[in-house]
Amino acid sequence: MPKTRPSPSAAAVRELFLLDRAVTHLNHGAFGACPRPVFEAYQSWQRELERSPSLMFDVRLHGHLAHVRSVLGAYVGADADDLALLLNATVALNAVFRSLRLSAGDEVLTTEHEYGAVLNALDSVAARTGARVVRAAGSTADEIWAGATERTKALVVSHVSSPTALLMPIERLCRLARAAGVLSIIDGAHGPGQLAVDLTAMGADIYVGNCHKWLCAPKAAAFLHARRDVQSALVPPAVGWGFGETRYEPSQDWRSARDPSGYLAIPAAIAFVEVNGRHAECRAILRRARTVMTEAGFAPFADEQPIQLAYFHVPDCDPAAVTARLREEFAIDAPVRVWKSRPMVRVSVAPYNTLQDVHRLADAMSTIFASARRS
């Protein structure tokens, strides 16, 4: 993420988002948010499509999407020909898991830190094939790789984990997997737009990235990057006109009627985040948030990391009820979740956030838990 000029202020960036001003938004990691210039690009593609659907689908779309893949490829350090555009991480990972040639007794190694829907997708493939999903404990490369055996066929790890907000040691894990002949699959839902992603250097066999989270693209916009030698094994989410194509990207595109405008707005999203991403500032806010939250009695779950989201411990509670109170009584959007019996609140720091937002959360949480102690 090269930086060529000083970052705009959070207040100036906030003006560019469509977010409800009455709400303190600290949940960017869940669904992202699309700023006005990117949303306008998206709507303008929708209008262009509706002006002449056949011209768009039959003549122009292919070239437009090739341009998107080339801009995206430059941004994530990949060859455009190795990128397929897909709706979201869930769809892309389902397609990848269903493409795995697994037999009874084979193992897929993953971690305790994966996203629930992704674990469900893995479990459903395991139930159908008789393979076993091994959830390694721990978050270091050695702890995770300790779960590998001679039956391990694939490794599935998040770039940044959803239930714990950890930057996972994926480069080392990809190297270990490659040396052992295990297919490495990285769930990069939280990667692009939050971290500098260089897919060529990373060396994963498969990397799925969401553009609609930290890259601020419209929903739904994601990509599936695959190394050349594994591409032909990937079955697309739906088989349609792309069937029989030998080139990777066309083979993944079922090309039936759909709205491609989210994909077409990805270059606008990249341009927006390159100017307004405020990555260093967001990390600095999260660093100071650790002190603010700790002083309010909510200790961080993990050591400081170079990312834009973190969890903080909260006392035992009904997480859904606390999330609802934050939303309804305090107009704060921040999820309280439980991971391995630990209730925690997640703070995402996006370019429109300030430390003041975190102070509001800390004050609200203090009030909620003080009243819980009294009752």
Ligand SMILES: Cc1ncc(COP(=O)(O)O)c(C=O)c1O
């Ligand atoms: C780590 C991780 N993987 C996958 C997903 C699913 O992303 P999507 O809803 O775009 O399919 C999420 C969503 O939050 C996530 O955090």
